[in-house]
């Protein structure tokens with residue numbers, strides 16, 4: 137809470153082209169909070185460098201992610217949209233919270249275990265303390281709700297533990313946030329291996345549908361999606377591929393699983409896959425068109441970055457000063 141207003145915070149890494157997993161699990165839902173909450177949506181570039189990035193790509197994707205936020209309906213007049221490295225308080229609070237986070241807690245993070253096995257040649261300390269920076273992002277704004285996909289739930293729970301631990305020593309410092317995870321779309325799976333999450337860092341391009349894929353590519357990728365040897369479009373255990381496609385179809389059409397089963401009764405997987413591709417392409421077309429316009433205006437994006445950073449920094453400094461004072465750091469003006 138900031139005064140009387142409830143706060144919403146979330147972030148996306150500019151570490152790759154964004155997928156329909158990022159869209160359905162997170163970004164698409166962000167705009168639904170804009171009326172009832174004060175919302176901060178951050179492009180978390182500092183998180184992205186926990187794995188090696190090519191500087192030119194990171195720079196380009198930072199602009200692209202901001203443009204995509206806006207193309208997905210986030211009005212910069214109603215939401216604070218900014219880039220993490222432009223607000224130094226994130227890194228400052230992160231150091232402090234590192235001293236209130238236990239080694240054992242960080243060791244249990246499944247994302248750390250996954251990423252450290254995937255990047256075995258670069259298991260750096262940033263990869264390990266990543267959830268502390270994420271907790272700082274959230275706690276700096278006295279956040280009430282954090283809309284995320286299910287893969288980030290463990291990190292938000294750790295953030296809650298850190299906030300509660302700090303509040304025990306220094307009462308009333310942080311609001312303890314709640315993760316908000318969508319019922320439908322919380323974990324969109326890979327099209328190539330539907331037992332795995334769809335991830336922007338997957339090397340298999342057929343596993344991923346990007347928000348910016350063109351219509352033909354989207355339809356082709358869904359056509360190739362791995363399914364089972366059954367033929368009925370039915371949501372059932374063991375049918376991971378079809379369950380995933382039904383989830384995507386449901387997210388884009390608003391139909392529930394029974395309705396989808398009825399719609400495709402007597403039809404084969406081929407017809408269904410084509411329909412999933414078409415509704416996805418139809419839903420993404422306006423986002424893509426708006427994105428192109430926004431990205432063409434680099435100066436406009438930079439002006440937004442500046443405005444967003446100034447606004448975020450104002451709130452972030454308030455929490456950071458409060459924390460520093462409580463800890464016993466001498467304040468000079």
Ligand code: TYM
Pocket residue numbers: 145146147148149150157158159160161162163180183269270273274282283284285286287288291321322323324325333334335
């Ligand atoms: P990131 O960049 O990996 O993903 C951004 C958001 O997309 C969701 N997501 C998915 N949802 C459903 N199905 C999928 N296949 C899928 N893949 C990704 C993620 O859950 C996330 O909500 N650590 C975060 C970024 C972050 C953050 C924060 C989030 C940094 N600080 C503070 C919230 C609050 C991350 O790596 O997300």
